[in-house]
């Protein structure tokens with residue numbers, strides 16, 4: 001179940017070269033279980049035919065207020081029913097009309113009657129996009145409370161390079177989902193750590209662990225969508241930085257400790273998901289350790305790393321909510337409860353690692369939440385994105 005399931009989406013397509021991408025966007029909405037109605041300008045139909053949108057949306061396209069519709073007030077009906085409106089691509093012309101309340105075609109007239117959230121996805125040549133009039137019109141729409149999705153930069157259809165490309169359909173889809181999510185973390189500051197740390201042995205080798213960062217990144221994405229101001233301190237991972245999240249990249253436990261403590265005071269919620277190396281080489285070499293003939297064994301002396309969670313647990317105020325993760329191979333509950341008490345946590349999310357469907361690297365997870373008040377909650381095996389949302393539900397409930 002996504003935010004878009006059973007929602008009524010109004011997709012406006014205008015006459016830009018990227019109009020073809022709106023077809024893929026429509027398919028994503030349909031796949032997510034949304035009902036979609038498409039509005040097209042006359043110019044849009046010069047780029048992509050109505051038929052494609054009609055077949056894929058399973059609805060007639062509204063493009064002419066006076067001739068197209070089975071109902072004479074179809075535009076008002078669509079506007080009233082809509083849960084979200086997306087204009088992708090949005091031309092400079094349509095942006096100007098919308099900013100000034102002009103209603104001279106089906107799309108612009110319908111948009112005047114819309115009261116739900118609107119996402120405008122401008123797409124055009126870079127000089128057009130940077131033109132002061134276009135920027136002014138976008139500012140007007142933003143001030144009126146509509147969402148503007150910045151275009152991507154890259155090679156454009158006109159062979160120039162710069163800002164103006166319509167972002168990938170899946171990215172627009174993701175932002176529409178974010179627009180529809182309840183903003184129950186609005187203005188809350190959330191500090192999250194994720195991924196592994198790496199502790200150098202020499203310039204080419206290190207000690208680390210199997211953490212992929214997927215759980216921490218899922219929590220960061222979910223918190224941002226719910227209106228949180230998220231800072232993510234991350235060890236090295238192969239995941240794109242989440243949109244709208246302040247990302248701080250670190251390597252070692254000491255770097256992670258420094259960044260977490262530097263950002264601690266302003267945080268309302270701290271969620272420490274990172275798998276930090278407990279030990280580091282006591283004497284990392286500045287030159288590569290060479291293989292020695294006639295020596296079968298090599299000893300590396302390790303020393304303790306700082307315990308970040310314990311330090312945060314000692315410093316945190318009663319207004320701050322601290323969540324830790326326990327990745328265990330055995331005695332899950334006992335070890336998790338001990339860790340919660342020792343580190344002064346408000347909640348601990350415990351999972352068994354080493355399974356092929358939960359823990360490190362997997363896209364799914366099975367977690368048991370334990371709370372300071374003695375209660376607990378089982379999250380059955382599910383996608384990490386969904387685990388993240390349920391975990392946040394519980395944090396919010398306990399903070400109330």
Ligand SMILES: Cc1cc2nc3c(=O)[nH]c(=O)nc-3n(C[C@H](O)[C@H](O)[C@H](O)COP(=O)(O)O)c2cc1C
Pocket residue numbers: 013014015016017018041042043044090091092093094095123124125128
């Ligand atoms: C080949 C071609 C590509 C165009 N691409 C864009 C574009 O990407 N963005 C844009 O704002 N206008 C673009 N235009 C100009 C618009 O089609 C034109 O301003 C039109 O009036 C927009 O009408 P509409 O906003 O009602 O769809 C393009 C025009 C042509 C001929």
